[in-house]
Amino acid sequence: MSAPAAHDRAHAAPLGERAGGLLSRLDTQPRVRDFLRRAVETGRASHAYLFVGAPGSGKLDAAWALAQALLCEEGGCGACDSCVRVARRTHPDVHVYAPESATGYLVAQVRELLEDVALAPIRARRKVYIVDRAEQLRASSANALLKTLEEPPANVVFILLGTSTDALLPTIVSRCQCVPFRMLSSERAVGAVAHATGLPEARCRTALAVAGSPARAAEFLKSAERQEARRQMLRAVDALLRADEADILLSARDLMGVIKAPLADVKSTQQAVLDQNADYLSRGALKQLEERNKRELTARERSGIMEALASVRSLLRDVLTDVEGVGGEPVNEDFSETVGRLARATTVAGAVRALAAVDAAERRIARNVTPQLAVEVMLFDIRKALLCR
């Protein structure tokens, strides 16, 4: 009859004030945090949320935080096995979906989601489905999802993420609890990263420019490999002024190796999860998990490349600021010599055209051009742009 003491103590402290929980770290969106905390505390979580806000407002971070709070027996303690798994993105009952084609969600993705919804949770008492960029659900997929949103199984929570309610089917919006996210001022975002990591603001500003949201920036600052990928990318741009074609091709190839380096970790985590679950999952469920793992690797590789491109964009903005002579601290303080060198070699028009080359590379990758080719073309175009006077 005696309940474990630790369990009681945990319940005595207000939720979210306990160490480590992701929900308590959502200090950049205090209203959202308090709202979600109350929902979890009172056991009145909705079965479908729609997080609405501009890119970078932290919707995905909040979705992970809510997933952690919903699956943890203590409402998101941050320390238990379940919380650790959610934080490492290896909890088998949290499913994250993002559009897998340039034009949006694939019909097969939504079909897989709907099949999965019907299955029992693997570890927790419920399952969480995070649907990123929900506006990219095409009409037929959105309608299929709608039926499930109308009558969801009791143990399922959907978290849809979108930039505005206008871009979504009104029938979807009306079935979800809408949670608006505010755009953060850059100073508050930098402050949040500095608070989370204890690192100097200059490094936090750089990380934000590369990674987007405060939580992703904090993660970036913990990954030596991702920071090395940024540095190598910027060194490649620095070397452009004196590079010949062979140099550029070589550096694009080397860059791909560095960008893919963090994937080794993801692969070994995925294998560990597969091994742990091999005994009690059906063959069909295992196959589904394997396919999801493959897609996760592709998505991670893509986000590594997007991060590398964001690094270049940030560096070129520093160059543009320098050429324009408007002053101000460069975002890439550790590359201030590179910024100066490139600024002396180019003009305002050159820097603007170089920035356009980064946008073009992003578009090519979205259209499934191989990343290495997209980076090669981008480096050639940046060199041409910077040197054209």
Ligand SMILES: [Zn+2]
């Ligand atoms: Zn927990």
